[in-house]
Amino acid sequence: MIGRTLTIARKELLHIVRDRRTLAVMFLIPIVQLVLLGYAATTDVEHLRTAVLDGDHTPRSRELVEAYRASNYFDIVGYVEDEEALARLVDGGQVRAGLIIPAGYGADVAAGRKADVAFVIDGSDPNVANTVYAASQQVEQAQSMQLIKQRLGVSLEEMTALEVHPRVWYNPAMKSVNFMIPGLIAMVLFTLTVMLTSLAIVREREQGTIEQLMVTPIRPIELIVGKVIPYVFVAFFDVLEVLALGVFWFGVPIHGSLSLLLLLAALSLMTSLGVGIFVSSVTNTQQEAMLMVWMMLLPSIFLAGFFFPIEAMPDFLRAISYLIPLRYMLDVIRGIMLKGVGLKVLAEQVVALAVFGAVIMAFAATRFRKRLE
Amino acid sequence: MNNEQQCVIETHNLVKRFKKVAAVDGLDLSIRRGEIFGLLGPDGAGKTTTIRMLCAIMDPSEGHAQVAGFDTVKEAEEIKKRIGYMAQQFSLYGDLTVLENLTFFADIFQVGRQEREERIARLLKFARLTEFQKRRAAHLSGGMQKKLALACTLIHQPEVIFLDEPTTGVDPVSRREFWDILTELHLQGVTLFVSTPYMDEAERCSRAGLMFEGNIVVCDTPERIKGLVEGELLELRPDRLREASRVIENLPGVLEVQTYGDLLHVFVDGAARCAPIIQDTLSGAGIVVRGLRQTRPRMEEAFISLIRKRTEAG
Numbered sequence: 265m266i267g268r269t270l271t272i273a274r275k276e277l278l279h280i281v282r283d284r285r286t287l288a289v290m291f292l293i294p295i296v297q298l299v300l301l302g303y304a305a306t307t308d309v310e311h312l313r314t315a316v317l318d319g320d321h322t323p324r325s326r327e328l329v330e331a332y333r334a335s336n337y338f339d340i341v342g343y344v345e346d347e348e349a350l351a352r353l354v355d356g357g358q359v360r361a362g363l364i365i366p367a368g369y370g371a372d373v374a375a376g377r378k379a380d381v382a383f384v385i386d387g388s389d390p391n392v393a394n395t396v397y398a399a400s401q402q403v404e405q406a407q408s409m410q411l412i413k414q415r416l417g418v419s420l421e422e423m424t425a426l427e428v429h430p431r432v433w434y435n436p437a438m439k440s441v442n443f444m445i446p447g448l449i450a451m452v453l454f455t456l457t458v459m460l461t462s463l464a465i466v467r468e469r470e471q472g473t474i475e476q477l478m479v480t481p482i483r484p485i486e487l488i489v490g491k492v493i494p495y496v497f498v499a500f501f502d503v504l505e506v507l508a509l510g511v512f513w514f515g516v517p518i519h520g521s522l523s524l525l526l527l528l529a530a531l532s533l534m535t536s537l538g539v540g541i542f543v544s545s546v547t548n549t550q551q552e553a554m555l556m557v558w559m560m561l562l563p564s565i566f567l568a569g570f571f572f573p574i575e576a577m578p579d580f581l582r583a584i585s586y587l588i589p590l591r592y593m594l595d596v597i598r599g600i601m602l603k604g605v606g607l608k609v610l611a612e613q614v615v616a617l618a619v620f621g622a623v624i625m626a627f628a629a630t631r632f633r634k635r636l637e
Numbered sequence: 638m639n640n641e642q643q644c645v646i647e648t649h650n651l652v653k654r655f656k657k658v659a660a661v662d663g664l665d666l667s668i669r670r671g672e673i674f675g676l677l678g679p680d681g682a683g684k685t686t687t688i689r690m691l692c693a694i695m696d697p698s699e700g701h702a703q704v705a706g707f708d709t710v711k712e713a714e715e716i717k718k719r720i721g722y723m724a725q726q727f728s729l730y731g732d733l734t735v736l737e738n739l740t741f742f743a744d745i746f747q748v749g750r751q752e753r754e755e756r757i758a759r760l761l762k763f764a765r766l767t768e769f770q771k772r773r774a775a776h777l778s779g780g781m782q783k784k785l786a787l788a789c790t791l792i793h794q795p796e797v798i799f800l801d802e803p804t805t806g807v808d809p810v811s812r813r814e815f816w817d818i819l820t821e822l823h824l825q826g827v828t829l830f831v832s833t834p835y836m837d838e839a840e841r842c843s844r845a846g847l848m849f850e851g852n853i854v855v856c857d858t859p860e861r862i863k864g865l866v867e868g869e870l871l872e873l874r875p876d877r878l879r880e881a882s883r884v885i886e887n888l889p890g891v892l893e894v895q896t897y898g899d900l901l902h903v904f905v906d907g908a909a910r911c912a913p914i915i916q917d918t919l920s921g922a923g924i925v926v927r928g929l930r931q932t933r934p935r936m937e938e939a940f941i942s943l944i945r946k947r948t949e950a951g
Contacts, residue, residue: 267744267747268744268745268747271741271744271745275730275733275737275741278732278733278737279730279732282732283732471728471731472724472726472727472728473728473729473730475694475724475728476722476724476728476729476789477745478694479692479693479694479717479720479721479722480717480742480745480746481714481717481718481745481746481747482745634694634713635694635695635696636689636694636695
């Protein structure tokens with residue numbers, strides 16, 4: 265039993281080592297994804313290109329512009345003379361926000377009257393718009409406190425009846441990379457593993473070598489286990505690769521236990537391997553397998569809450585998300601890395617993953633017969 | 638089971654249907670130990686399906702079959718220990734070397750360490766592949782790939798070997814060499830079950846079965862099969878083939894006309910009597926005939942003749 269399994273594993277390893285292109289893909293894909301998610305797919309909005317329409321031209325108005333610039337959220341990239349010019353810049357995408365200070369602003373402030381300014385935001389991307397909106401309000405509030413203090417001679421902080429002290433847990437700097445990289449580890453565990461295992465098994469079918477194997481005393485379980493063993497190592501290597509780069513390059517913290525993280529990664533692998541074997545049992549060519557994996561991939565990524573929170577989904581989608589194994593993997597890995605929680609908190613997800621793994625593995629194994637149709 | 642007379646392969650009313658089409662339709666076969674059996678037939682006759690069922694990797698829709706004394710459905714795994722199977726298309730690992738492929742199958746069949754080295758060395762020599770053992774299988778020529786595949790099916794010393802069109806797509810020299818190797822195996826007492834679309838290869842079998850549309854048309858020694866053809870065979874090369882064929886067909890004493898390249902093969906009830914008649918008739922029609930001679934019918938003519946009779950009978 266073990267002998268033949270290792271024979272298959274050894275052969276599979278030779279396939280992997282000799283196929284340089286696939287080998288490169290296996291180890292580069294996680295790095296590419298890491299760089300993309302770490303740098304490009306960030307939802308942190310800073311240095312937003314902003315234009316200013318200053319109709320006032322007073323030291324007061326310049327002070328306000330300076331306050332926006334100092335917030336770091338906005339880069340003042342140009343001044344315009346009228347609203348039409350501003351609209352052109354926003355339309356053309358040259359700027360994403362615009363500050364409009366009407367004539368008389370300085371006079372109003374000086375006279376202690378309520379001064380009005382307008383702030384234009386490009387709302388095409390609601391994520392960006394939300395952040396910009398909040399940032400602009402923050403600047404406005406700080407600025408208006410400043411003015412009140414100047415007027416009354418007392419600091420408003422001393423007069424406030426209620427003050428909320430927000431405490432951001434787990435990711436106090438609210439860096440998206442801290443959220444993305446644990447997610448990426450789950451992605452590697454799921455998508456890359458499903459793809460590699462399904463392709464490896466389907467390749468035998470496509471090349472006709474499976475027929476030769478069927479006419480040997482090999483047992484299906486020996487074949488399957490032998491085929492997937494090398495990919496377990498590949499998956500683990502990729503996880504460690506992402507983890508190391510995440511921690512040492514992007515400075516993502518691991519608040520929980522590293523050994524628990526790896527243990528549950530191994531548990532997650534059972535599900536991924538099972539799905540991979542299942543895909544290989546219902547497809548005949550690598551192309552078909554690839555298509556099927558892609559068809560599962562996108563819904564998985566969205567429904568599992570990789571980018572967008574599950575809580576924000578409509579009820580029926582939320583119900584479906586319970587059937588997406590990636591969801592539990594994300595919970596587990598983000599939970600351990602970001603929140604530092606242990607098994608007690610993650611019990612539900614761990615049980616779900618164990619059940620998923622067992623059911624999918626068993627189902628996939630029964631579908632795998634030593635018979636041609 | 639060790640009885641020489643006993644059948645190693647036996648099928649009873651074996652049927653395999655794909656959707657509505659029967660690829661194999663009520664096949665009865667019995668092959669004795671030590672035979673070299675040729676399953677002949679055109680593409681689509683059901684040869685591959687038959688072999689797959691006998692190798693216990695495809696279940697029949699009806700009927701049953703025994704190989705080496707075991708049922709192909711209920712005792713499939715027992716059969717697999719005792720047979721070798723060489724599929725029609727190359728189904729080894731192209732990215733592994735010759736030696737790695739052999740070692741892989743030795744491991745799968747759990748050939749002991751000590752025997753293995755000796756056996757692999759012997760098979761490499763036998764297949765004339767010793768000097769290519771470090772070469773990747775994908776980089777071998779077609780003929781060498783076939784020999785490697787054969788060597789891999791022999792690694793566990795099977796009692797019966799099934800070869801599905803082993804010489805299709807192989808050059809004539811390699812084909813000959815391959816059959817020499819098969820004959821050597823036959824002499825060692827291995828039972829061989831070989832399918833082929835090449836009729837001439839039947840001559841090298843101890844018995845041949847002609848398969849057509851899912852069933853065996855005739856099954857006998859090559860000599861007897863050729864003897865089944867009625868009449869004697871004349872071969873001629875007319876300059877207008879089609880017209881000549883039409884003219885000859887209706888002559889008295891002519892049983893059957895087959896075209897063969899630019900030749901006509903004419904079965905007649907008496908060669909000596911009919912040859913001059915054919916010659917005169919064609920000359921009379923203005924057709925120039927070269928090389929009219931009597932010849933012995935080969936498997937090819939026998940096969941076409943038998944199949945034609947069968948289709949005419951419905």
